[in-house]
Amino acid sequence: MLDRTKAPETYEIDAVNIQIAEVTSLSNGARMHVIKSETQPVVRLDFVFKAGKWYEDKKGVSDLAAKMLLEGSLNHTAKQIADKVAFYGASFESSNGYDRTEYTLYCLAKYTTELLPLVLDILQNPAFPEEEFNHLKQRTSQSLKVQRQKNNYLSTHSFTQQVYGSQHPYTFGFDDGVLEAVTKEEVEAFYRNRFISQELEVFACGAIDDVLQRYLQLEIEKLRIQPATGSALSIEHKIKSATEKTKLVSIEDSLQSSIRVGARMPHISHPDYQPLLVLNEILGGYFGSRLMRNIREDKGYTYGIYSVISSKEEDSLFYVGTDVNYAVTDNTIDEILKEIKLLQEEEIPEEELQTVKNYMLGKFLNDLNTIFDQCDRYKRIVLFNLEQEHYNNYVTTIRTITAPRLKQLAKDYLNTEEFYTAIAGRRS
Known part of the structure; x- marks a missing residue:
């Protein structure tokens, strides 16, 4: 019988085992990464293009291009796409990032053969209908106007402009x-130049047997999108x-100020990156952090404060973020710098570090x-071109850092x- 008067034993973490994918180079230039698991009868397919903000020559183009593919293909209207995905209880959505644009399909494994042809049609045959483009641009612009009323949006926008430059x-x-x-026309041109099969990474994970894996390979190989310029x-x-x-x-008249403080950090591949985490x-980085204890618990300046190291494929950025009453704006910044100075002058107590x-x-x-x-972790290794031991090194770094x-x-x-x-808002 379980003795509830005794705490369970604890064990040291020596290493982690992240499943490594089976990688296949397809005849169209794409690569397919397959990670199998029979735990649940679900499949996720990620189609990842080198088509993020990094590759646009005009701001906003990649964001609208990513969304426009879901507004209709040569063979399916936007409504038909949405209806078919919903009919099979699936999910299909786009995500536009700084470096990549990604399309993700979640579905039951048994419906993959019904939905994959639709996905490939969307990716290869977008129609870019004029009316849908105008509606999309109007909706996105309206959403942006709402976001630009928020202090935290404006402070992050301004901070990153300071660090990197407005363009x-x-x-x-x-x-x-x-x-x-x-x-x-600019959105269509971006699609033709950046959504190309030679640079496509496909990540397939979940309940994938040998038959489904072969089917995925044969179908995805048919996706042939060539760059309009002849080369990437x-x-x-x-x-x-x-x-x-x-x-x-x-x-x-703003009662709050949103604050961002920080600077660039080493790239994710740098030896000091993981110790800096x-x-x-x-x-x-967590609820019991020094900034939370000082500025939230002791001073009562804010409901929450955080610091983060945000990694992109070409750079990393460290910053502290919080929202405070405008009257304590300068005091808050002083306390942030004070906590950083303490890290430079005093060693972290062993109990806190542990x-x-x-x-x-x-x-x-x-x-x-x-x-x-696990697929997300593996995908990060591939897209950031990291060594396979990246996460084992991460565990070792945490355990051994002094x-x-x-x-x-x-x-x-x-x-x-x-x-x-x-700072977005008012100063004290």
Whole structure:
């Protein structure tokens, strides 16, 4: 009988086993990654194109292009697409990011053969109907106007402009009027140049047997989208950081100020990247972090404050974010810088460090519960061109990182004189 007076035993995490996909290079230039699991009779298919903001020559084009494919193909209207997906109890949606555009299908494994031809038709034969494009642009522009009324949207937009420059693709959000200026012809041209099969990565995971795997390979090989220019485009972007370190987006009569403070960090492939994740966790990465204890619990300035290291394929960005009453704006920034200075001057107590280590390891394992979670981790390895041991190295880093090492990292990378600060609202 279970003795409930005794706590369960705990074990050290030595390594993690993330399923590695079977990779097939298809005749059309695409690659298919298959991760099998019979736990649930569900399949997820991710079609990932190098068609994110990084590759656009006009802001807003990639976002509208990603959405337009769902507005109708040469063989199906938008309503027919939605009705068929709903009929089979499936989900099909697009996601436009900084580096990639992705289309994801969730469905029962037995309905994959019914839905895959529809998906391939959408990807290969978009119709770009004029009326739907105008409606889409109107809806998206209206949504943007609503977002631009929010302080946190404006502060993040302003902060990333300071760090990267107003025209850089890693700048968050859009200025007013950007989407209205995009034409249907520009969206079609972006599709023809960037949605190409030679650079397509397909990730298939779930209840996939040998018969379904063969079917996927044969059907996806039929997807042949050639770039209009004859070859894939290679694009580089220069970073044009602002000279002024602090920027205020003044919002008259605003009772709150949204604050962003931070700077660029090493790329995800850099040896210091994973140790910096531990340092960030201590500073503001979880509910018990130093920023939460100081600024939320002790000072009562905010309901929540966080720090994050956001990784893209070409760069990484660290920042602290919070919303506070405008009267304590400057005090909050002072406290943020104070906590960073403490990390540079004092070693983290062993008990605090061990708590963070346990939290990070537990959360990491929890995030590997399903086959879809594992596929997401594997996909990150592929898209960021990381080594296969990336996550085992992550576990080792968490387990072995020391307080002196973290103190040195704070000195090396959290140079507050180089930080940018963006405030949307009012200052005290």
